[in-house]
Ligand code: SF4
């Protein structure tokens with residue numbers, strides 16, 4: 499499924515099903531820090547699939563035990579009191595948690611707009627009914643491709659037919675459906691077929707999520723990055739379909755950072771609207787942030803959500819503009835993009851406070867260009883991909 503779950507949250511609103519006139523506790527004394535808007539509960543890192551672009555941390559095998567049901571309920575309650583109005587349940591595969599329905603019901607009672615982000619594994623008729631009864635508002639279902647061969651190859655599991663059945667279940671139970679397909683050099687040439695599949699399955703929203711290069715995708719970047727020609731051709735196809743299908747199915751296609759001239763406002767700004775909780779209770783301003791060195795991220799086992807959001811040094815570290823280096827510090831665009839992504843800056847420069855090299859003004863932009871050039875020279879035969887698995891995580895963590 500997509501790393502870009504914050505986009506999924508936005509898409510949920512765009513489908514028009516969210517009633518977000520919910521009360522927020524805006525009375526915090528520090529008016530410069532807004533309350534969190536979006537809570538992402540990564541319930542588990544367990545997943546029966548093995549995507550080589552998985553956004554989970556490469557060292558997930560080192561993760562501590564998952565939070566209990568009662569601990570997750572406390573997180574939901576505290577974040578709602580603070581002001582969060584949307585919650586996403588993701589993973590790994592959140593359907594692997596037996597208490598998912600109980601957590602959804604708790605979130606629903608608190609007044610959240612509830613989203614499930616799933617690969618479809620474990621989504622049966624009986625659990626669909628239980629989730630409906632629990633008040634689940636929205637589902638994002640991921641596919642790897644429009645063909646069985648590539649879908650099943652990339653997930654390293656036979657899931658293509660299963661996902662089709664799950665899509666039908668979602669529609670039969672009356673949920674709006676966001677379909678998600680992570681894009682890379684292997685499935686970009688199928689973009690028309692992917693859109694046709696989404697239309698045939700009745701998706702109201704299709705997130706064509708170009709791979710973001712963190713986690714396992716970073717490991718596989720030279721074998722996943724598409725060419726500029728592939729991207730431009732795909733963009734044209736998407737534009738044609740947009741005209742043809744109109745509002746029947748909204749198509750989201752965002753150009754990946756490696757081919758853009760400016761970075762995106764990652765997570766809408768560090769610690770501004772997005773709060774992720776990892777399976778072991780670690781609180782993060784972005785689900786990839788745990789990879790940043792020198793920051794100690796607080797845990798919900800020992801800190802309240804209010805302490806974490808307003809007081810923790812890690813959440814305050816990249817707030818505001820004082821931390822910025824040049825050229826961001828004196829750039830007029832800093833209030834729009836906040837200097838880009840801290841994780842991308844660290845991965846490409848070794849310095850999390852550097853200007854995101856996706857920006858052409860960055861003194862390190864040549865590292866993006868060099869990566870694109872190296873990727874173009876890498877064979878597109880899939881044989882060099884490293885698939886996510888417990889065993890590979892253990893090996894790579896020890897490397
Ligand atoms: S392996 Fe695939 S389905 Fe499982 S969490 Fe990672 S991206 Fe999602």
Ligand code: SF4
Pocket residue numbers: 760761825826827829830831832833835836837838853854857858859860
């Ligand atoms: S220099 Fe920094 S603030 Fe200016 S556009 Fe680039 S990333 Fe954004």
